[in-house]
């Protein structure tokens with residue numbers, strides 16, 4: 443039964459990842475088409491611009507597109523084979539970040555919801571991170587949770603200190619504290635991106651499991667370039683930013699993905 447569920451989840455995740463990878467390919471083809479069109483104009487002498495300057499610009503653009511293509515092909519191969527390509531890591535990241543805004547726009551032209559494209563981006567990013575962290579155990583893992591997980595009527599200031607939670611069970615903060623204690627991860631509840639950056643700077647984790655909506659996760663993952671982040675999208679049964687929820691199993695699995703067989707010596 444569990445293997446069936448896992449298979450269904452895997453195929454769902456593959457579909458999600460395919461959306462973003464396809465959009466990246468479309469973006470690259472779109473840019474190449476623009477350069478090809480410019481080249482055609484030059485060759486037809488339809489331009490009054492200095493031909494030498496334009497030829498140099500096109501040559502630079504072709505080198506740039508070659509690098510993007512290599513990064514994109516590396517990304518697809520890495521996702522397909524679940525293997526890390528160490529020498530291409532930075533080219534793959536650059537290709538993804540450069541083409542991301544165009545992929546978003548093309549996705550919208552195709553009528554895809556922004557949330558769906560960002561969800562796909564997060565799945566791609568997560569798999570790349572899981573592939574990269576295969577060989578190393580990360581002991582200093584931070585769970586970064588949004589304060590919208592807290593019950594809206596709770597009077598306790600858990601963003602100042604998560605230990606202010608009285609564990610009444612009204613919201614999942616209590617359960618997240620349990621996950622953090624069980625795994626030895628450090629839990630922080632933050633009000634937004636600025637506070638998230640601050641706690642990361644202070645605690646200096648080796649890896650982060652971040653819980654948030656698609657929009658915040660996408661910008662957060664791009665913000666902390668170089669730090670491995672596994673993003674878990676929250677559930678919003680009562681709409682955005684209030685009484686949100688998260689799959690605790692996914693959070694624990696993500697922490698353990700980083701830790702490998704590391705066990706905390708004593709409860710935190």
Ligand code: SF4
Nearest residue numbers: 593596607608610613
């Ligand atoms: S579990 Fe903690 S954070 Fe949630 S409502 Fe109770 S005291 Fe507040």
